[in-house]
Amino acid sequence: MRIHFLVRSLRQEGAGSHQNALSYIRYLQERGHSVTVHAVNAASFNNPPADIRVIAHAKEKLGLIEGNTFITKLLFTHEKDADIFFLYGVDFIWGAGRYRKSGGATPVAVYLDTCLSTMDTGRALSIAYYVKRLVWEKLFGMRDAAGVDTYIAASPFIKEMYTHSGFPEHRFRIVPNFFEFGAPSAARRGPPAGPVRLLYAGRLTYDKGTDLLITAAKDIPGDIPWHLRIVGDGPLREECEEMIRAYGLAARVEITPWVSQGELPEVYRSADIFIHPSRCPEAFGRTFVEAMSHGIPVIASNIGAAPWTVGNAGVFFRNGSIPALRNAMLTLIRDDELRERLGEKGMAQSLKFTKEVVGPHLEDAVVSTAGAVTGASFPAEAAL
Numbered sequence: 561m562r563i564h565f566l567v568r569s570l571r572q573e574g575a576g577s578h579q580n581a582l583s584y585i586r587y588l589q590e591r592g593h594s595v596t597v598h599a600v601n602a603a604s605f606n607n608p609p610a611d612i613r614v615i616a617h618a619k620e621k622l623g624l625i626e627g628n629t630f631i632t633k634l635l636f637t638h639e640k641d642a643d644i645f646f647l648y649g650v651d652f653i654w655g656a657g658r659y660r661k662s663g664g665a666t667p668v669a670v671y672l673d674t675c676l677s678t679m680d681t682g683r684a685l686s687i688a689y690y691v692k693r694l695v696w697e698k699l700f701g702m703r704d705a706a707g708v709d710t711y712i713a714a715s716p717f718i719k720e721m722y723t724h725s726g727f728p729e730h731r732f733r734i735v736p737n738f739f740e741f742g743a744p745s746a747a748r749r750g751p752p753a754g755p756v757r758l759l760y761a762g763r764l765t766y767d768k769g770t771d772l773l774i775t776a777a778k779d780i781p782g783d784i785p786w787h788l789r790i791v792g793d794g795p796l797r798e799e800c801e802e803m804i805r806a807y808g809l810a811a812r813v814e815i816t817p818w819v820s821q822g823e824l825p826e827v828y829r830s831a832d833i834f835i836h837p838s839r840c841p842e843a844f845g846r847t848f849v850e851a852m853s854h855g856i857p858v859i860a861s862n863i864g865a866a867p868w869t870v871g872n873a874g875v876f877f878r879n880g881s882i883p884a885l886r887n888a889m890l891t892l893i894r895d896d897e898l899r900e901r902l903g904e905k906g907m908a909q910s911l912k913f914t915k916e917v918v919g920p921h922l923e924d925a926v927v928s929t930a931g932a933v934t935g936a937s938f939p940a941e942a943a944l
Contacts, residue, residue, distance in 0.1 A: 588923065
């Protein structure tokens with residue numbers, strides 16, 4: 561089957577969304593499908609791995625209206641070359657739907673791994689922007705969105721958010737991120753020889769809540785041995801560094817730069833507890849699965865996809881509550897046996913998100929969408 565796969569940009573060293581897009585592309589290619597990758601952003605925004613060729617398009621950053629028109633025209637341009645358009649990201653909803661409503665013949669599937677900015681997800685938005693965007697979506701955007709054949713959601717939480725906003729429930733399929741790792745080790749980690757090692761890995765932004773984590777850490781009793789490593793960067797870094805100095809935590813809390821995908825396993829292996837204090841509900845939570853695959857228990861807020869992704873392998877706290885976050889940290893820091901039990905459950909939970917388990921659901925969503933619209937049959941084996 562001929563799949564035209566659209567992304568905003570594609571970078572081999574990019575964050576979780578880029579890594580999952582790469583995994584999806586490779587899996588569909590492995591299954592014998594022809595996958596043509598289009599990046600809407602210019603070539604300078606892309607740095608794909610050697611095994612994936614990307615066709616870059618736009619020469620400059622496009623606004624909402626211009627971007628929608630650009631996508632619609634791009635799909636019409638490649639219509640005869642594709643059996644299905646797979647558009648990776650919420651930005652493509654409107655242009656893809658408009659293409660179909662304007663007479664486009666090739667079915668479209670849009671992958672959703674984040675909420676719309678108008679969904680109340682804890683992000684810091686100006687009231688003016690929120691109102692302007694919401695009015696546009698209700699008056700114009702939803703009419704275009706009705707043209708999308710299939711919405712592929714990263715989690716049940718994402719499906720619920722969109723259907724609650726008026727998107728058609730019967731057009732949704734759930735396909736989470738997937739991972740390629742060997743069977744998790746069954747070896748017990750045991751109590752740490754030194755301080756309990758806490759880890760956060762991700763962007764340093766308001767919605768990710770790294771400031772909440774540092775504030776919660778400052779009131780952990782001084783006689784309890786612990787150390788927190790924050791791995792990442794972002795606009796909140798200077799504020800976080802100032803908080804560490806102001807709270808006298810320089811000996812206990814460190815911020816280290818981004819690491820490559822190849823270095824991440826060692827980062828997780830050096831931790832005893834993974835903490836994700838996000839104010840914004842996660843659409844899926846790749847870092848949850850990465851931590852669990854290494855036998856590390858997870859602390860996360862009780863909103864979004866976290867409870868679904870982590871299952872019974874973590875401790876959840878009330879979103880935005882610093883005392884609740886601190887209590888969750890204290891619970892796991894003090895209880896070696898609980899960390900061990902949750903870590904073992906996490907290794908089992910992580911196996912639900914392997915390529916072998918999730919991949920067939922991805923292929924079925926894509927192939928069945930194309931077949932339902934065109935009436936054609938696309939057995940993957942026929943292309944092998």
